[in-house]
Amino acid sequence: MVQKLKAFIFDFDGLIVDTETPWYYAFRDIYEEHGVELGLELWSKNVGTSFEEFHPYRYLEQMLQKEINHEQVRLLSEQKYEAYLGQAGILPGVLELLDAAREKGIRLAVASSSTRDWVHGYLQKLGLFDYFEVIHTSDDVKRVKPDPELYLLTLQKLGVEADEAIVFEDSPNGLKAANAAGIRCYIVPNEVTRGLEFTMHERRLSSLAEMKI
Structure with a gap:
């Protein structure tokens, strides 16, 4: 029985x-400057997870067959990222859904494979931090998505069962984590993940603006 x-x-x-598309553009440019193509399918392997599946620095070294200066590439990627990101705003439908959920008494949480400083910093900058009762990041677990640890920890902290929650994800790695935790998952792909294969999801939305409670 559904709770x-x-x-x-x-x-x-x-x-x-959408912090993911600017990162792809940044590394795509760096690869092009070295005469190497960085396909979206290859880059998407690390979306929603760590660099274990695809490490952009090591892969570039493999393609060039020589070592590169990781610190130099890191600084350059951050510069390009900031230029592409510009004044990134909250994606469509996010604020409306948060307000509607809070009005209905639905509890709110974030479970992210990124670092605590990264997630907390952006949420505070965007004025969203106080919406969330629980925020868990890579700093809180041993294994990030697609491992379910982040979601299981979040359920435990909220004190709710898996069938009493809905997860919103944009990546296959996140979907796998939600499925492994036994939580219904609505996928909302972005520019980087739109063409990827998603299986076993509850519903697909083009944006969170489509979500009605």
């Missing part, structure tokens, strides 16, 4: 703010 809906759990990058 009463009690909580929404949100991914962060690419769902609340």
